[in-house]
Amino acid sequence: MTIRHNGVVMNTRDRKHREMQEREAIILECARPMFIEGGYNGLNMDRLTSMLEYSKGTIYNHFSCKEEIIITLAIQTLEKRLAMFEKAALFQGTSRERIAAIGTAAELFVKLYPDHFRVEQTIRLDSIWDKTSEERRQVMSNCERRCIGVVSGVVRDGIASGDLNLKDTTSPEEIVFGLWSLSFGGYSIIATSNSLQEIGISEPFKMLRHNYSRFLDGIQWKPLSSEVDYDAVFERVSEEVFGNELQQITA
Amino acid sequence: MTIRHNGVVMNTRDRKHREMQEREAIILECARPMFIEGGYNGLNMDRLTSMLEYSKGTIYNHFSCKEEIIITLAIQTLEKRLAMFEKAALFQGTSRERIAAIGTAAELFVKLYPDHFRVEQTIRLDSIWDKTSEERRQVMSNCERRCIGVVSGVVRDGIASGDLNLKDTTSPEEIVFGLWSLSFGGYSIIATSNSLQEIGISEPFKMLRHNYSRFLDGIQWKPLSSEVDYDAVFERVSEEVFGNELQQITA
DNA sequence: CCCCATTATGACGGATCGTCATTATTAGTC
DNA sequence: GACTAATAATGACGATCCGTCATAATGGGG
Numbered sequence: 001m002t003i004r005h006n007g008v009v010m011n012t013r014d015r016k017h018r019e020m021q022e023r024e025a026i027i028l029e030c031a032r033p034m035f036i037e038g039g040y041n042g043l044n045m046d047r048l049t050s051m052l053e054y055s056k057g058t059i060y061n062h063f064s065c066k067e068e069i070i071i072t073l074a075i076q077t078l079e080k081r082l083a084m085f086e087k088a089a090l091f092q093g094t095s096r097e098r099i100a101a102i103g104t105a106a107e108l109f110v111k112l113y114p115d116h117f118r119v120e121q122t123i124r125l126d127s128i129w130d131k132t133s134e135e136r137r138q139v140m141s142n143c144e145r146r147c148i149g150v151v152s153g154v155v156r157d158g159i160a161s162g163d164l165n166l167k168d169t170t171s172p173e174e175i176v177f178g179l180w181s182l183s184f185g186g187y188s189i190i191a192t193s194n195s196l197q198e199i200g201i202s203e204p205f206k207m208l209r210h211n212y213s214r215f216l217d218g219i220q221w222k223p224l225s226s227e228v229d230y231d232a233v234f235e236r237v238s239e240e241v242f243g244n245e246l247q248q249i250t251a
Numbered sequence: 252m253t254i255r256h257n258g259v260v261m262n263t264r265d266r267k268h269r270e271m272q273e274r275e276a277i278i279l280e281c282a283r284p285m286f287i288e289g290g291y292n293g294l295n296m297d298r299l300t301s302m303l304e305y306s307k308g309t310i311y312n313h314f315s316c317k318e319e320i321i322i323t324l325a326i327q328t329l330e331k332r333l334a335m336f337e338k339a340a341l342f343q344g345t346s347r348e349r350i351a352a353i354g355t356a357a358e359l360f361v362k363l364y365p366d367h368f369r370v371e372q373t374i375r376l377d378s379i380w381d382k383t384s385e386e387r388r389q390v391m392s393n394c395e396r397r398c399i400g401v402v403s404g405v406v407r408d409g410i411a412s413g414d415l416n417l418k419d420t421t422s423p424e425e426i427v428f429g430l431w432s433l434s435f436g437g438y439s440i441i442a443t444s445n446s447l448q449e450i451g452i453s454e455p456f457k458m459l460r461h462n463y464s465r466f467l468d469g470i471q472w473k474p475l476s477s478e479v480d481y482d483a484v485f486e487r488v489s490e491e492v493f494g495n496e497l498q499q500i501t502a
Numbered sequence: 503c504c505c506c507a508t509t510a511t512g513a514c515g516g517a518t519c520g521t522c523a524t525t526a527t528t529a530g531t532c
Numbered sequence: 533g534a535c536t537a538a539t540a541a542t543g544a545c546g547a548t549c550c551g552t553c554a555t556a557a558t559g560g561g562g
Contacts, residue, residue: 039378124443127290178462185436192375211429218469
C-alpha cells in the first residue's frame with residue numbers, strides 16, 4: 001500500500017504518477033535531438049520507439065500525437081526563458097538598465113538553446129498547431145503572457161520613476177510589442193537568413209542590441225544611450241546575473 | 252516547323268517552352284490554395300494529381316519534389332513584394348517619407364497576401380529548405396537581397412541629403428537590419444500570436460507603424476515624427492502609389 | 503505513313519503515422 | 533502464495549502519402 005521513495009512516504013498512486021513523469025522526461029530527452037537533427041520529419045515515431053525501451057503504444061499513452069511531443073519540447077525551453085526573464089527583471093539598476101537586462105536574458109537564451117527557434121517556428125505553423133491539445137496550447141500561451149508581463153512591468157516602473165514619459169495615447173504594451181518585434185524578428189533573421197553576412201553585418205547580436213537602444217532612445221527612455229554605455233551593461237548582466245549560464249555557452 | 256501564336260512567329264521549341272510555363276502556372280495555381288488550406292501536409296501530391304488533368308509523373312517533370320513547389324509559391328509572392336518596394340522607393344518626398352513609403356508597401360503586401368508568411372515560415376524550416384534546389388534558393392536569396400538593397404539605398408540617400416547622420420561606427424545596413432527585424436517580427440507576431448489582443452493591442456498594424464517611427468526617431472532621422480504626421484504619409488502613399496492594390500484588399 | 507525521340511501515365515515500393523486486439527503486469531484480497 | 537480484476541504494454545496492421553520507373557502514348561520529321 002505505502003512505500004518509501006527518497007525518504008518520502010508514497011502510495012501506489014503517487015509512484016505511478018512519478019514513473020509516468022520520469023518516462024515522459026526520457027521520451028522528450030530522446031525526441032529532442034531527433035527533432036533538432038531533422039525537424040518535423042526527423043522526429044520519427046518508429047525510430048523513437050526503437051531507440052527507447054518502450055513500445056509505440058506506450059509512447060502514445062503519453063502523447064496522443066507527434067505534434068504533442070513537439071509542443072512539449074517548446075514548452076520546456078519557454079519555461080526556461082521565462083525564468084531567465086524573471087531573474088533579469090530583478091537586476092538592481094535604472095529601469096532602462098533592467099530592460100537591457102531582459103534583453104541580455106533574451107540573447108543568452110537564444111545562444112543557450114539555439115534550437116529553440118526551430119521548435120517554436122514549427123509549432124507556430126497552423127497545420128501543426130491545430131493538432132495540439134488545447135491544454136498544452138494554454139500552457140504555451142501562459143508562458144508567453146507572463147514573459148510579456150515581466151517586460152511591461154518594467155515599462156510601468158520606468159513610467160512611475162519618471163525615466164519614461166509616454167503620450168496619453170500610448171500604452172506600455174505598445175512598447176513591449178516593439179521590443180518583442182525587434183527581438184523575435186532579429187533572432188529569426190539571424191537564425192534563418194544568410195543575407196546578413198552578405199551585407200556585411202558580422203556581429204548581428206551586437207547590432208541587434210544597438211537597435212534595441214535606438215528604439216528606446218526614440219521614446220526618450222532615460223538615460224539615453226548617449227549617456228550610458230549599454231554594451232557595458234550587457235557585459236555586467238551577463239556576468240553578474242547569468243554567470244552560471246554563460247559557462248555553459250563558452251564551455 | 253513554324254507556327255503563329257499571339258501574332259508572333261514561333262518554332263516548335265518555343266511553343267514547348269511556352270506550354271511548359273503555362274502548365275507550371277496551372278500547377279502552382281492549384282497548389283497554392285491547397286497549401287494555404289492545410290500547410291505542408293495539406294499540399295497532397297496525390298490530390299494535386301487528381302485535381303489536375305496531368306498525371307503524377309508529369310507534375311514531377313516540373314518539380315522534383317513537394318518542397319520545390321512550395322519554394323516556388325514563396326518566390327511568386329516575394330517577387331511581388333520586391334516590385335512593391337521598388338515602386339514605393341520612387342515616392343516623391345523626403346528620405347524619411349520614402350522609408351515610410353516602403354513601410355507602407357510592406358504592410359499592404361502582408362494584407363494583400365496574408366498567406367505569404369505561412370509559406371515563408373515553412374520554407375525557412377531547415378528540414379524543408381534542405382530539399383529545395385540550389386537554383387531556386389538563389390532566386391529567393393536574390394529577392395531578399397534586392398529588397399534590402401532598395402531600403403539601404405534610401406538610407407544612403409538620407410545620409411547624402413543630410414536628413415540622417417550616422418556615427419562612423421554605424422553602417423546603413425545596420426539600420427536596414429533594424430527595420431527588417433521590426434517588420435518581420437511584427438508581422439510574424441500579428442500572424443501567429445493571439446497574445447496581442449489579450450494585452451489590449453487592437454490596431455496592431457498601426458502600432459507597428461508607430462514603432463517604426465520610434466526607431467527612426469531614435470537615430471534622429473529628420474524630420475522627426477513630432478514634426479511630421481507619418482500616419483498621414485501612410486494614407487497618402489496607400490492611395491497615391493498603391494491605389495490599385497488597395498482596391499483588391501477592400502473589395 | 504512510319505519511326506524514334508520525347509513526354510505522359512499510374513501502379514507500385516517504401517516510409518511513416520496512429521490504432522487496437524491481444525498479451526503481460528500489477529494491485530488488492532483471501 | 534494463489535487468484536482475479538483492472539490496468540498497462542505490445543507490435544502487427546490499416547491507412548496515407550511521397551516519389552519512381554517500366555510501359556504506353558504522342559508527335560515531329562523524313
